[in-house]
Amino acid sequence: MWDSIPNMRHGEDVDAAGAGPDPVDARLGVRLAELRAERGWSLGELAERSGVSRSTLSRAERAEISPTASLLNRLCGVYGRTMSQLLSEVEEEPALLVRAADQAVWEDRASGFVRRSVSPPHAGLRGELVEGRLAAGADIAYDRPPVPGLEQHIWLLAGRLEVTAQDTGHRLDAGDCLRLRVWGPTRFRSTGPEDARYVLAVVLP
Template sequence: MRTEELADPPADNDDSDPDPDAVDARLAARLAELRAERGWTLEELADRSGVSRSTLSRAERGETSPTAALLNRLCHVYGRTMSRLLGEVEAASAPVPVLRAADQRVWEDRASGFVRRSVSPPHAALRGELVEGRLLPGADIAYDRPPVAGLEQHVWVLDGTLAVTADATEHRLDAGDCLRLRVWGPTRFRCLGDTGARYVLAVVLP
C-alpha cells in the first residue's frame, strides 16, 4: 500500500488556545498505546493506514499536531470514531447523562482551520453522538475513507455555507439545511464564503 506524507501544520503562536500542547501530548500517548495494544510496528501501521512511518512516529512522539485527515485514517484502522478516540485521551469516569458546555472536549486542526467540539456525553456502549464543527473561511478538509464503514451522518448547518461532497456529488448547504448520508468512501467538507461555517454533525454507528 502506498504511504503518504501528510503535511505538518504550520507553527501556531496563538496564546488564546487553551493549552493545545497538553491535548496533543495526551493524544500522542493514546495513539502510541493503541498501536502497542495490537503489537504492530510503525511499518505495519504505515501499511494499514497509508500514512508514512515518519509521520506516524512524529505524531506518536507529540512532535507534530495531527490533522483531521491523519486522525481519520487512524480511526479507520483502529475501528473507532474520532469522538471516541478523543474521548479516550482523557481519563474517563462512569458515563454521565449531562455534559456541561465547559466540559465538552474541543480539538483543533490548526492546519486546516477546523475546530471540533464533542457535544454528546461520552458512552462507549451507545451508537449515536453529536459533534459541533466550525470551519474558517476557505477551510477545505478531505477524508479519503470513513472512520467506520457505513457510518450514518446528518450534517445540519447552523451558520454560513458548507459544501459537502460524498459519492462524487457535491451538496451546497446553507444555514438551516440538513444533509443525511451513509459514508462508504471519500468525503470532503469545504467552507464557502468569507464568514466561516458552523454545523452540527450527528453520527450513528452502523
Template sequence: MFPDVIQDVEARLAERLAALRAERGWSLEELASRSGISRSTLSRLERGEISPTAALLGRLCAVYERTMSRLLAEVESEPPQVVTAAGQPVWHDEESGFVRRSVSPPHPGLRGEVVEGRLRAGADIAYDTPPVPGLEQHIWVLEGAVEITADGRTHRVEAGDCLRFRLWGASRFRCPGPDPVRYAIFVVLP
C-alpha cells in the same frame, strides 16, 4: 482551553495512538502501509513531537475503525450524563481551519454522539475513508454554508438545511465562504 490542558490532551492522544498500534502488534512500517502516512510522521505523532492534522487523524481513525470522537473520548475521562459547555472537549486544527467541539461525547452503551464543527472560509478537508464503514451522519448547518461530498456526491448545505447519509467511501467538507460555517453533526454508529 488552556495551553496546559491542550498539551495534556495531546500527550494522552500520542500515548493512545502508540497503544492502539501496539494492541494490534503492528510495526510502524505496517501502520504506514495501512494508513498512507510516513513512518517518520507516525513516530513523531506517537512521541507527541507533533500534533495530528484533521486529515492525519481521520486516516488513523479509519485504520483503527474508530470515529474521531471515540478516539478523542478515549483520551478524556468518562463523560458525565450532563455535559456542560465548559466540559465539552474542543480540538483545533489550525492548518485546515477546522474546530471540533464534542458536544455529546461518545458514552458507553450509547451509539450516537453530537459534534459541532466550524470551518473558516476557504477551508477544505478531505478524508480518504470513513472511520467506520456505513457510519450514519446527519449534518445540520447552523450558520453559513458548506459543500459536503460523500461517496462521490456533492451537496451544498446552507443554514437550516440538514444532509443525512451513511458514509461508505471518501468524504470532503469545503467552506466556500465568504463567511465561516458552523454545523452540528449527529453521528450514529452502525
C-alpha cells in the same frame, strides 16, 4: 467560546516557554501507541495499513506534532473508531453530563477546522453530536470514513457548506440538513463569506 479549553490548542509542538507538548496531544500520543501495541504492529505495518509515513506516526505517538483531522481520520479507520471515540479515550474523567464550558474542543489549524465534542464522552457510544466550524474558504477532505457505512446528519447553522460524498456534491445554506451513509471519500468546503458552523450527528452502523 471556542477557546474555553486552553489545553486544546494545536499547531505548535511547544509553547513559548518551552513547557513541552500540549497535554491532550501527549495523552493522545500514548493512546495511539497503546492501540498499535495491542495489535502487535510495527510502525512500518501501521504505515502500510494507514497510508501515513512511519516518521509522521512516530512523531504523533511521541506528541512531537499535533495530528491533523485527516491523519486522525485515517488512524480511526485502521483502529475501527470514530474520532469522538478516540478522543474520549484520552479524557481523564468521562461523565454523563458535560457542561458547555467543559466540552472538549479540538482544532486543526492546518485546515481551519474546529471541532467541539458535544456528547458526553464514552468509548462505547453509537450515536454522538459534534459541533463543527470551518473557516471561510477552508477545504478539508477525508479519504475514507473511520467506520464504513457511518451515518451522518449534517445540520448547517450558519454560513454555506458544500459536502461531496460518492462523487456527488451537496450545497447547504443555513438551516439545511443533509443525511449521508459514508462509504468512501468525503470533502467539506466552506463556500460563503463567513465561517460555516454546523451540527454533526454521527451514528455507527
